[in-house]
Amino acid sequence: MFNRSFSISRLPGFTTIAILVFVMLYLPIAMLVVFSFNSGTSVAIWEGFTLEWYPRAWANEQVKDATIRSLIIASTASVIATIVATMAALATTRRKQTRGQTFVYILINQPLMVPEIVTAVALLIFFASIKVATGYQGLGYLITAHAAFCIPFAYLPIRARLEGMDLTLETAAADLYATPWQTFRYVTLPLVMPGAIAGLMLAFVTSLDDVVITLFVKSAGQDTLPTYMLAQIRRAVTTEVNAISTLLLGLTVIMLTAFFLLTRKRN
Amino acid sequence: MSTDSDRLERQRNRNGWLLSTPALVLLAFGATGPLLIMFVYSFLEPGKYGNVIWEFSTKAWFNVFVQRDIFDGTLSPADAHLTILWRSVKLSLMTTIFTFIVGFPTAWFIATRPPRMRTLLLFLITIPFWTNLLIRTFAINQIIRNEGLLNTLLLKLGIINEPLLIIYSDFAVFIGMTYVYLPLMVLPLFASIDRFDMRLVEAGYDLYASRWQVLKRVIVPIVKPGIISGSILVFIPSLGAYVTPRILGGGRNMMIGNFIELQFGQGRNWPLGAALSVILLLIVAVALVVYVRFANRGDSNV
Numbered sequence: 001m002f003n004r005s006f007s008i009s010r011l012p013g014f015t016t017i018a019i020l021v022f023v024m025l026y027l028p029i030a031m032l033v034v035f036s037f038n039s040g041t042s043v044a045i046w047e048g049f050t051l052e053w054y055p056r057a058w059a060n061e062q063v064k065d066a067t068i069r070s071l072i073i074a075s076t077a078s079v080i081a082t083i084v085a086t087m088a089a090l091a092t093t094r095r096k097q098t099r100g101q102t103f104v105y106i107l108i109n110q111p112l113m114v115p116e117i118v119t120a121v122a123l124l125i126f127f128a129s130i131k132v133a134t135g136y137q138g139l140g141y142l143i144t145a146h147a148a149f150c151i152p153f154a155y156l157p158i159r160a161r162l163e164g165m166d167l168t169l170e171t172a173a174a175d176l177y178a179t180p181w182q183t184f185r186y187v188t189l190p191l192v193m194p195g196a197i198a199g200l201m202l203a204f205v206t207s208l209d210d211v212v213i214t215l216f217v218k219s220a221g222q223d224t225l226p227t228y229m230l231a232q233i234r235r236a237v238t239t240e241v242n243a244i245s246t247l248l249l250g251l252t253v254i255m256l257t258a259f260f261l262l263t264r265k266r267n
Numbered sequence: 268m269s270t271d272s273d274r275l276e277r278q279r280n281r282n283g284w285l286l287s288t289p290a291l292v293l294l295a296f297g298a299t300g301p302l303l304i305m306f307v308y309s310f311l312e313p314g315k316y317g318n319v320i321w322e323f324s325t326k327a328w329f330n331v332f333v334q335r336d337i338f339d340g341t342l343s344p345a346d347a348h349l350t351i352l353w354r355s356v357k358l359s360l361m362t363t364i365f366t367f368i369v370g371f372p373t374a375w376f377i378a379t380r381p382p383r384m385r386t387l388l389l390f391l392i393t394i395p396f397w398t399n400l401l402i403r404t405f406a407i408n409q410i411i412r413n414e415g416l417l418n419t420l421l422l423k424l425g426i427i428n429e430p431l432l433i434i435y436s437d438f439a440v441f442i443g444m445t446y447v448y449l450p451l452m453v454l455p456l457f458a459s460i461d462r463f464d465m466r467l468v469e470a471g472y473d474l475y476a477s478r479w480q481v482l483k484r485v486i487v488p489i490v491k492p493g494i495i496s497g498s499i500l501v502f503i504p505s506l507g508a509y510v511t512p513r514i515l516g517g518g519r520n521m522m523i524g525n526f527i528e529l530q531f532g533q534g535r536n537w538p539l540g541a542a543l544s545v546i547l548l549l550i551v552a553v554a555l556v557v558y559v560r561f562a563n564r565g566d567s568n569v
Contacts, residue, residue: 012478018376021369022388025395025449028406031416035409043409044419084290091286104287111298115507115551117524118544122301124531125308125541128318148297151290202397209399212509216531226401233405233514242409245402252398260390 033249036242043238053243063244066228070208073139073224077146078154078203084147085154085203086196090188093162111149119149120216127217137219145217146207153206154199157263161195198262201255208248302548309541317535327538331546348526348543355523356550358437359505362444363498366452369445370497374456378463389457396450404514407443408434411515435517443515444505451504452497459493491561499558503551523547 031043036054040047057063088108092101111119127141169191173183211226218227225244232241309327311319334345377388395403410416411433418430433439463486471481487494509524516522521529523543530540 014372014375017369017372021373021449021453022391024446025392028410028446029395029398029403032402032406032409042414043412044414044416080293084293087286088290091284100284104291107291107294107299110294113503113551113555114298114302115503115524115547117507117509117527118302118305118548119298120509121527121531121540121544122305123297125537126301126304144293144297148293151294155290205397209401211401216528226399229401229405230510230513233408238405238409241405245399245405248399249402253394256394256397260393 029249032242033246036239036246038239041237041239043242053239054247057240057243060240062223062228063225063240066223066225069139069222070224070226073142073146074204074207076143077150077207078200080143080147081150081203082154082158082196082200085151085199086158086192088151089155089158089162089195090192093159108155109152112152116149116212120213123213124216131219139222141217141219142214142222142224145213146210149210149213150203150207154196154203157198157202158192158195161192161198165191194262198259201259201262205252205255208251305541306545309538309545311538313536313538315535317531317537319537324538327536327542330539331542351521351523351526352546354437354520355506358441358444358522359502359508361441362448362505363452363502365441365445366449366501367456367494367498370449370452370456371494374453374460374493377453377457378460379465389454392450392453392457396454400447401510401514403447404443404511407439407446408514411439411442434515435520437516437520439515440508440512440520440522443511444508447511448501448505451500455496455500456490456493459490459496463489495558495561499554502554506550507547 035043035046037049037051038047039050039052085108088104092104092108123141123145127145131137131141169187170183173187174180178186209226210224211230214224215227215230218224223231225248229241229244232238308319310323310325312322312324312326314320330345331348332345333342335342373392377385377392380388408415412418413430413432413434415434417433418427421427422430433442467485467489468481471485476484507524508522509528512520512522512525516525524547527540527543527547530536530543534540
């Protein structure tokens with residue numbers, strides 16, 4: 001009976017399952033990374049270490065094109081999303097909840113609730129008629145779509161940041177004859193900044209990773225890195241895709257670590 | 268004084284609307300507005316080479332459930348569509364249940380570690396959550412494909428003589444979705460277990476409850492909000508999954524997401540695709556309403 005407290009945190013089998021889950025969660029990704037350095041083309045038999053797949057992937061014009069396009073879309077869309085999300089967050093926090101605000105809140109989070117495939121199809125329909133009407137085929141459609149679904153990802157960390165903010169600071173600034181702009185520039189903005197940067201990073205990663213919406217919205221020849229990879233996966237030899245995946249993984253891990261450090265400082 | 272602050276409050280609210288405008292306009296063009304247009308499209312005639320003809324028609328909605336025989340014009344249930352719908356719901360439910368079965372012990376394990384360890388483990392769960400879904404599905408593909416790691420290993424060990432044909436089946440989709448959506452189950456479960464007061468378990472044991480009774484009568488009712496959010500978070504994306512069934516599922520064993528895509532590609536039936544999308548949206552809406560109901564009820568109990 002004396003080891004009763006011991007059993008509180010250790011329900012039978014829970015630890016085993018948990019450890020298995022962690023192993024299973026990382027094993028496939030680890031294998032993917034390991035086999036991007038395989039000198040053979042197999043994804044199961046190790047034939048020796050090589051780095052050749054990385055330069056080979058980069059030498060592929062399509063990969064280079066898709067990478068640049070992905071980066072252009074992700075950076076433009078995430079900046080737009082962060083700016084409009086910051087404005088919206090300033091508007092919807094720090095005051096009494098009204099019905100109008102709840103409505104805004106639901107609209108902003110709408111991309112999180114609607115299945116991606118449905119949004120993708122709706123955008124395909126909408127943009128198809130605009131393409132016919134205007135003749136414009138450029139990246140504008142992809143940037144609009146990405147910026148829209150990135151809004152909630154940018155909005156949530158900014159909102160979290162603003163909710164913890166001391167409102168009296170702004171009142172104090174106003175009492176000291178700061179203009180509304182000065183109050184915003186020298187008081188509110190510096191306080192919001194960590195949230196905005198965190199939001200920007202989440203938006204960037206979200207945009208960079210998107211497959212489904214991009215696949216439906218893009219015009220011919222507008223492959224991004226994920227849509228290019230999707231087209232390659234069913235091929236027999238996919239080592240090049242392993243290399244690209246590894247690089248994307250690395251980028252995500254770096255961004256996430258930065259995000260964690262940034263949001264943790266607050267506490 | 269109070270009128271002054273009232274005026275300030277009103278001005279703030281007005282500014283509030285102005286500040287929200289850019290986000291709302293962007294969402295209207297890039298998300299919400301197109302959904303309404305899609306709804307309109309589901310009531311039109313399909314064009315010969317894709318797109319639509321602007322004529323009112325309820326044929327698409329009709330065709331979702333019923334099909335007309337091309338020879339004698341008799342009506343019968345649209346088996347193909349119903350099979351795909353049922354497969355999607357079934358696979359999504361299986362995924363939800365299985366992620367819960369393995370996710371609950373994992374969340375419990377994380378919540379009962381010392382703080383430092385807990386932060387690390389949480390971070391380890393979060394990384395896959397933010398990692399490209401395509402890459403994670405691709406990683407599973409490489410493990411279970413016929414000449415993949417699993418088969419190579421089992422063949423070498425002499426456990427099997429022929430490769431297991433796992434990939435391009437419903438089972439492969441189930442494995443993939445479980446793998447991909449597991450973090451979405453663990454994170455909300457952790458959040459609710461973390462708030463749970465472990466002394467309650469102790470109290471249960473002191474009152475001679477068995478382990479099973481404690482789990483059922485004490486733990487589960489209290490972490491229920493987490494169970495519900497986790498289930499919703501897994502069920503909704505599973506139901507609308509497109510990438511995972513495309514990479515791991517067979518060409519014929521489609522889920523609804525892939526079937527919708529087909530209508531905009533080779534199927535050339537945009538209204539049918541739009542109608543199916545609206546149905547998917549409705550199922551999600553129902554799931555969300557159920558969630559809100561349950562979550563609120565849980566709150567009023569506490």
